[in-house]
Amino acid sequence: MNIKMNSELMDMRLDLIVLVKQVPDIEKVRFDIERGRIDRSSADAEVNPFDLNALEAAIRIREEHGGKITAVSMGPAQAESALRDTLARGADKAILLTDRRFAGADTLATSYTLASAIKKIGSFDLILCGEKTVDGDTGQVGPEVAQQLGIPHVSYVSEIKNLSKEKILVRSDMSGYYYLIESELPALITVTKDINEPRLPSLRDRLKARKAEVEHWTAKDLTDVADVSRFGFQGSPTTVSRISIPSEAGRIGKFFRGKTGKVVEELVEEVFEKKIVKV
Numbered sequence: 001m002n003i004k005m006n007s008e009l010m011d012m013r014l015d016l017i018v019l020v021k022q023v024p025d026i027e028k029v030r031f032d033i034e035r036g037r038i039d040r041s042s043a044d045a046e047v048n049p050f051d052l053n054a055l056e057a058a059i060r061i062r063e064e065h066g067g068k069i070t071a072v073s074m075g076p077a078q079a080e081s082a083l084r085d086t087l088a089r090g091a092d093k094a095i096l097l098t099d100r101r102f103a104g105a106d107t108l109a110t111s112y113t114l115a116s117a118i119k120k121i122g123s124f125d126l127i128l129c130g131e132k133t134v135d136g137d138t139g140q141v142g143p144e145v146a147q148q149l150g151i152p153h154v155s156y157v158s159e160i161k162n163l164s165k166e167k168i169l170v171r172s173d174m175s176g177y178y179y180l181i182e183s184e185l186p187a188l189i190t191v192t193k194d195i196n197e198p199r200l201p202s203l204r205d206r207l208k209a210r211k212a213e214v215e216h217w218t219a220k221d222l223t224d225v226a227d228v229s230r231f232g233f234q235g236s237p238t239t240v241s242r243i244s245i246p247s248e249a250g251r252i253g254k255f256f257r258g259k260t261g262k263v264v265e266e267l268v269e270e271v272f273e274k275k276i277v278k279v
Helices: 049-065 077-089 107-121 141-149 203-211 260-273
Strands: 014-019 022-024 030-032 037-039 045-047 067-074 093-097 126-130 153-163 167-174 177-184 187-191 215-217
Touching (some): 045 049, 049 067, 077 093
Parallel strands (some): 093 215
Antiparallel strands (some): 022 045, 030 037, 167 177
8 A cells, every 4th residue: 555645644543433343254154044144153253354454454544644543343242353454454433333223234234333433533534445345345335335334435445545533545456456545534435455465463462352341332322323123133224135156167168269159159049048048
């Protein structure tokens, strides 16, 4: 990440918020096909890898300009370990939104809850998120949080080109192209893994994080800024009815080689034979 600086920005301090999620180790987790869900107990939990890039980006901004980093997560009580990891890596404060009333949330209810917590936090200049989570892969929560807060957002940020107290200029990589996008602050960005290489915490930092305070906020703590009926399952208009994993045979690829006309003919025959397209 390359942040251009001038003398006016040397003393700039920004209030930064990083949204993080605890996820299962995606390489080890199993899927409960009968129930149509991820069996989260089948693998160790960790901080969503893309969120570590967001945290590292926030740390580098603080190193250049000063400021404060608040890490926010929503999840069960055991998600506190993910927030302690962010404290070990450099976050200044950690808040866990944990309540049975938050359970069963889709992306809309999740983003509403996170946005409500940010409203309660109060002042902020920039919110940073990973581009997606490895367990959901929707990429929706970050932009939805921005929408709930009524602030601009930029997704798929691979580089922060310039930053001031009023504006941010970023490189956004989408669909094989990149765009230079300038946004006024406060704003929200979602970052890709190309933006940086997250640092590893030292043993000393990990030991210090074990003793640090992680604030727990419940639904009751947000009643002054939120409508509790929009939390959790009650506030979720979408549900996952079923998860299916294609068989290994069903995922085998096939190459078609030859002249264009013949390849097209073979491809069409294969599509209808495998009933990929129904008429």
